[in-house]
Amino acid sequence: MNQIVVEVNHLSIEEQKQIIKNRWPEALKKEKHKEQKSLPPLANVEKYRQVVTRFSPNPDCVLHLGSARAIILSHEYARKYKGKFILRFEDTDPKVKKPILEFYNRIREDLVWLGCTVDDEFIQSDRLPIYYDYAKKLLCKGNAYVCKCLPEDFRKRVIENKACSCRAFSIEENLDHWNLMLNGALGEGEAVVRIKTDLNHPNPAARDWPALRIVDTDKFPHPRVGSKYSVWPLYNMAAGVDDHLMGITHIIRGKEHLTNMVRQKYMYNYLCWDYPETIHYGRLKITGAFLSKSKIIQGVKTGDYVGWDDPRLATFAALNKRGILPESIQKMIIDIGPKTADVTLSWENLFSYNRKLLDPLSNRYFFVLNPIMLKVKSVPKLFEVNLKLHPQKTEAGFRTYTIIPEGNQRKANFWVDKKDIKSLSKGSMFRLMELFNVKLDFVSGNTAEASFVNDSYKEARNSKFKFIHWIYQDESISCIVIMPDATLSEGIAESACKNLKSDTIIQFERFGFVRIHQNDEKLITYYSHK
RNA sequence: GCUCCGGUAGUAUAGUCCGGUCAAGUAUAACGGCCUCUCGAGCCGUGGACCCGGGUUCGAAUCCCGGCCGGAGCACCA
Numbered sequence: 001m002n003q004i005v006v007e008v009n010h011l012s013i014e015e016q017k018q019i020i021k022n023r024w025p026e027a028l029k030k031e032k033h034k035e036q037k038s039l040p041p042l043a044n045v046e047k048y049r050q051v052v053t054r055f056s057p058n059p060d061c062v063l064h065l066g067s068a069r070a071i072i073l074s075h076e077y078a079r080k081y082k083g084k085f086i087l088r089f090e091d092t093d094p095k096v097k098k099p100i101l102e103f104y105n106r107i108r109e110d111l112v113w114l115g116c117t118v119d120d121e122f123i124q125s126d127r128l129p130i131y132y133d134y135a136k137k138l139l140c141k142g143n144a145y146v147c148k149c150l151p152e153d154f155r156k157r158v159i160e161n162k163a164c165s166c167r168a169f170s171i172e173e174n175l176d177h178w179n180l181m182l183n184g185a186l187g188e189g190e191a192v193v194r195i196k197t198d199l200n201h202p203n204p205a206a207r208d209w210p211a212l213r214i215v216d217t218d219k220f221p222h223p224r225v226g227s228k229y230s231v232w233p234l235y236n237m238a239a240g241v242d243d244h245l246m247g248i249t250h251i252i253r254g255k256e257h258l259t260n261m262v263r264q265k266y267m268y269n270y271l272c273w274d275y276p277e278t279i280h281y282g283r284l285k286i287t288g289a290f291l292s293k294s295k296i297i298q299g300v301k302t303g304d305y306v307g308w309d310d311p312r313l314a315t316f317a318a319l320n321k322r323g324i325l326p327e328s329i330q331k332m333i334i335d336i337g338p339k340t341a342d343v344t345l346s347w348e349n350l351f352s353y354n355r356k357l358l359d360p361l362s363n364r365y366f367f368v369l370n371p372i373m374l375k376v377k378s379v380p381k382l383f384e385v386n387l388k389l390h391p392q393k394t395e396a397g398f399r400t401y402t403i404i405p406e407g408n409q410r411k412a413n414f415w416v417d418k419k420d421i422k423s424l425s426k427g428s429m430f431r432l433m434e435l436f437n438v439k440l441d442f443v444s445g446n447t448a449e450a451s452f453v454n455d456s457y458k459e460a461r462n463s464k465f466k467f468i469h470w471i472y473q474d475e476s477i478s479c480i481v482i483m484p485d486a487t488l489s490e491g492i493a494e495s496a497c498k499n500l501k502s503d504t505i506i507q508f509e510r511f512g513f514v515r516i517h518q519n520d521e522k523l524i525t526y527y528s529h530k
Numbered sequence: 531g532c533u534c535c536g537g538u539a540g541u542a543u544a545g546u547c548c549g550g551u552c553a554a555g556u557a558u559a560a561c562g563g564c565c566u567c568u569c570g571a572g573c574c575g576u577g578g579a580c581c582c583g584g585g586u587u588c589g590a591a592u593c594c595c596g597g598c599c600g601g602a603g604c605a606c607c608a
């Protein structure tokens with residue numbers, strides 16, 4: 001056996017290929033296989049009765065593409081294993097990252113839009129007594145202490161692996177101090193509860209982390225519970241306790257939380273809990289989009305953005321407005337999967353997912369961006385055209401226009417795109433799509449003149465005429481397209497668009513997909529993509 | 531500075547745990563062609579990648595060592 005392997009390895013690739021070709025030609029045939037991508041299996045599922053995942057946002061901003069990975073992966077895994085998906089509002093910072101009432105609901109709405117149904121919901125600001133309970137337990141067991149050092153002093157010591165004097169207090173003293181925190185005798189910044197870890201832990205970030213602190217809620221009332229509490233848990237305390245209590249089996253979150261796992265594991269050990277399985281995925285960026293909450297909040301506040309759904313933002317609200325389907329986002333996130341490397345997507349990626357879904361669903365219409373009046377003379381007769389609403393689906397129906405030549409010159413007037421006309425030279429022939437062929441006579445300013453040639457499609461095709469779209473002057477309405485950079489483009493759409501309901505997504509042929517935003521007095525659309 | 535994580539075409543992903551079928555698959559983007567009364571969709575085709583250097587091995591994207599590059603944490607934020 002080994003001998004054969006050695007022998008074969010000494011042959012060149014060409015020689016090996018030749019032998020295979022002669023003896024087993026079928027082995028060289030390549031098979032094309034299309035695989036439906038799905039999520040890799042979750043670890044240790046069999047250990048648990050039911051998979052439980054959670055999405056836990058701070059309601060201090062609307063949701064955006066940056067959260068999509070956490071939401072969709074958590075939800076998708078819960079569904080895949082017929083488990084539970086929990087929404088938990090982590091609103092435990094009334095001061096620095098203050099929650100805002102309106103966002104609780106906006107986040108719920110965003111999740112509904114995304115198609116991620118929530119099985120259960122919790123709000124941490126309802127649960128302070130629970131955290132107090134565990135804080136006291138940890139203090140009683142000597143696993144935590146009340147630290148009254150200045151943060152800078154503590155840091156200095158901890159970097160040198162040294163304990164501060166508070167660490168040596170007795171359990172009774174700690175409980176006294178804890179009560180002083182709770183009853184308001186100690187003010188903001190005067191004390192924190194720290195979980196004891198290992199002062200020699202190689203990672204300084206893991207040493208004796210803070211679990212609860214005091215916030216002056218008279219000055220900074222919480223939007224839901226006001227000034228009822230002044231002692232607030234920090235992330236690792238609240239999330240750690242909740243993950244256990246809520247039976248979370250698989251934590252799926254960004255890798256910036258990697259050291260938080262290390263920290264929380266100390267607490268889990270003290271309380272004799274098992275730490276859930278974890279997936280720490282990498283950061284998701286999209287080129288050219290701001291995915292930073294603070295920038296979004298700032299920009300909306302100053303009016304640089306028109307709102308949470310400004311088309312320049314990658315918030316779900318904005319993506320919705322721009323005609324991005326939630327299914328496209330879902331599919332994209334699932335394809336990306338849960339790996340730890342950072343990803344930088346380009347819009348093209350999202351668009352191609354979206355286009356695939358949109359194409360069969362969207363009806364087609366004509367829209368002229370830079371209108372120029374084209375006067376066609378010598379139109380011999382009345383033309384009635386039926387334009388397909390969808391090129392591949394006749395069952396979608398038609399829109400019908402009747403072109404009636406007028407005057408003794410038998411003229412018919414159309415709006416066409418200036419760019420199209422500019423690309424044609426005088427005397428050249430072109431075709432008004434689905435209508436007839438014309439010859440360009442002359443162009444001046446905002447009008448052009450042409451004369452009827454014939455209505456032979458074959459001739460247009462064979463002679464490679466340019467095919468351009470058009471809007472009959474008597475059947476035109478004005479239309480505004482809001483572009484991705486928030487600029488407005490005004491153009492002319494065909495009158496059949498009058499009946500479109502807002503929120504439908506259509507394709508303006510040779511222009512791109514747009515979503516109808518408003519169609520009362522004026523047609524206003526948002527541009528999606530080509 | 532300390533600690534952790536990562537690096538496969540322009541972008542994203544499969545393969546890495548457990549070395550051979552990877553001469554590196556797929557999607558998207560680019561280019562060319564076909565088809566189509568859209569510049570969309572569809573079909574066919576082309577080009578394009580294992581961060582670098584050593585080592586182990588008959589054989590390395592995969593294992594080991596060293597380097598380089600990128601990201602994250604080191605908050606009384608989440």
